[in-house]
Amino acid sequence: METLGFLIDGFGVALAPHNLMFALLGAFLGTLIGALPGLGPANGVAILIPLAFTLGLRPETAMIMLTAVYAGAMYGGRISSILLNIPGDEPAMMTCLDGYPMAQKGKAAEALAISAVASFMGSLIATIGLILLAPILADFALTFGPAEYFALFMLAFATLGGITGKNPVKTVLAAAIGLIIATVGIDNTGVQRYTFGVLELYEGVDFIIAIVGLFAISELLFFIEDRAGGGKESVAVNKLKLSWKDIRGIMPTSIRGGVLGFIAGVLPGAGASLGSFISYTLEKRVLGRKGYFGEGDPRGVAAPEAGNNGASSGALVPMLTLGVPGSGTTAVLLALLISLNITPGPLMFTQNADIVWGVIAALLIGNFLLLVLNIPLVGIFVKLLSVPPMYLLPIVTMVAFVGIYSISNTTFDLYFMVAFGVAGYVLRKLEIPLVPIILGLLLGPEMEKNLRHALDIADGDWTVLWDSGLAIGLWVFAGLGLILPYIVGPLLRRRMQVAPGGAEGD
Template sequence: MDTLQFLIDGFAVALAPQNLMFALFGAFIGTLIGALPGLGPANGVAILIPLAFTLGLPADTAMILLTAVYAGAMYGGRISSILLNIPGDEPAMMTCLDGYPMAQKGKAAEALALSAVASFMGGLIGTIGLILLAPVLAKFALTFGPAEYFALFMLAFATLGGITGKNPMKTVVAATLGIMISTVGIDNTGVQRYTFGILKLYEGVDFILAIVGLFAISELLLFIEERAGAGRKLIQVGKLLLRPRDILHVLPTTLRGGSLGFIAGVLPGAGASLGSFISYTLEKQYLGKKGHFGEGDPRGVAAPEAGNNGASSGALVPMLTLGVPGSGTTAVLLAMLISLNITPGPLMFTQNADIVWGVIAALLIGNLLLLVLNIPLVGFFVKLLSVPPMFLLPMVTMIAFVGIYSISHSTFDLYFMIGFGVAGYLLRKLEMPLVPIILGLLLGPEMEKNLGHALVISDGDWSVLWGTPLAASLWLVAGLGLILPYIVGPILRRRMRAAITEDAVSD
């Protein structure tokens, strides 16, 4: 009953005219960002963070805006996958396998419509799972002490390989770099660290500058380098028609895909990519000869779309309840919460219940808004793909620069952001993952604080860090999380590439 009452209160927050307006705006902008190949939800949210500060939005409105952008970007990624055979982001990769063949057969409209419905169903299943699971996990997390939280942070870093899918050593180096950056400033004892006499660094590195620079600015530099030419020639999209029998045909697939995606999203380090892949491959195995996967089967479009949207909601569970992001995008959302002086974790469900439940209610509303937007306005989103990037890049750059300047009115911050952008560009050219840097920057201070508290309580005895059954269990899971992604991940990626190659050959 408490959960139901909290959800009702959350709807009161989400349905406030201002919050509803920004949810609609975020869903629209998120879909645009998702439709552009390569940007993805993490970059989209990072670009919109300065706008939230520029407008002086309250905490609940800002989080509703950014979560709507997150959900919208997950929707939008399917458009370029179906029409261009270019995934908008990694989770949309599996949608190419059957979405593009459907478009080649003149069924682009049907593929876009069904993918919108599947995305809605997946997001709905994921949000319902979030409502049911998050309060339970938050109550459990209240039993954590400093040693347990330190072990939890180690678990977060151990599972980074699953989030990034990169070389293990590069992931470790990136996470270490992020933790090193987090030590800049004045520590708890009043000692200056790595400030070099620069007054601006006494308070540490502003992670909003780091995020916008590493994600948004570096993405813009890559965008200029790789896609600065003219727009693309698209497959023509006819009139969108949704027949009830078509929806019923894919309904079981969306229910299975959304449920599998949510489970994958909750697992630390798994994320939407795994949710999309598992939903597609298991559905293909389940249907067997009854399906025509890789040849334009509508269920091959519905499964991964339901999976990645279910996973996007599932990834919010560890972020809201434990303060540990489950994906790159939730790491950016975590930074936004911290910048608003809100500490994610179990206490957030009591101290900031209006924000938590307002965001959850906004996810339910946002999924409905996205379905309503994506059916009649898909023609507009499609045309956006043919617009040359030279017209889009200045607007995105302006939003980032004006937003950052409006936070502190400091030109130093602009130069700092550009510096992070150039560094992010170089790191990405070296194929270094950026998410571990952000996670190290975000979790480093809390990790250091809990380590200090645990050692003070134990009078310097390091065994306190694994001295309780719960802490020992977290260390065990962290060990498994460190090893398994590098065993299972390559296998999954090989199978994914094999599936893509097999379908390409069969075409």
């Protein structure tokens, strides 16, 4: 009953006219961003974070808008998958397998509508799971001491391979770069580290500047390099002819996919890609010869879409309750919370209950907004695919620069952002993932603080780090998280490559 009361209060926050307006704006912008091949939700949220500061939004409003961007980008990723056979982001790869064949058969509108309904169901199921599970996990997290939190942070780094890793060495290198950047500034004993006498570095590196530079500016550089020409030619969208019978036919698939996706999202490091894959694979096994997967089966569109949208909402559970992001996009949202002087974790459910439950309620509302937006307005989103990037780039660049300048009103931050953008471009060229860098930058200070605290309590005895059953359990899971992605990951990618009608990479 207590949870129900908090949720009702959350609806009071989410239904405030200005919050509702920004939720709608975020859902619309997120879908547009998701429709652009290669951008994805992490880049979309990073690009729009400066907008929240430029507009001077309150913390709950900023989180509601950017969470809606996250959800909208997950919806929008399927548009280019179905029409161009190019996934909007990695989780949308499985949608190509049956979505594009449907479009080639003249059923593009049906495929887009089915994907919207399945995305709605998957996200709705996961949001309900978030409401039920998050308070329980937050209460459990209150039993954590500094040693347990340090082990939890190690678990977060160990599971990075599931989020980003194709090469474990490069993933570890990226995390190390992030941890090194996190040491810049004055530590909690008053000692300057790596400031080189630059006054602006005394307070450390601003998360938002690093994120906008690494994600948004580097993406702009890639756009200039790869997509400086015109837009892409897509399959024509026919008039929608979807019946209630067709919708009922995909409901069991959507429910199964939503549940599996939520489970994948809650597990740190699993993410939407795994949710999409296991949902599609399970559906093939459940239906067997009754399906015609790879040839335009509607259930082959519904399963991965329900899975990846379920995972996106599920990834908010560890982020909100433990302060550990479950995906690359939640790492960006975590940075936003920290920059707003809000500490994610169990205490957030009491100290910032209006933000937590406002965001959860906004997710429920946003699901309905996205369903309403994505079916009648799909023609607008489709037309975006034909817009040359030369018209889109100046707008994105302006938002990034104005937003960063509005935070501190100093040109140093603009130069710093550009430097991070160039570094991000080079790192991506070297196939070094960016998410571990951000995670190291975000979790590094808290990780160091908890390590110092634990060792102070134990008079320097390092065995305190694995002195409790809970800490030992976290270390064991960290070990498994470090090993399993490099066993399961290659298998998952091989299955994607050999699947009929496999997606073209972007």
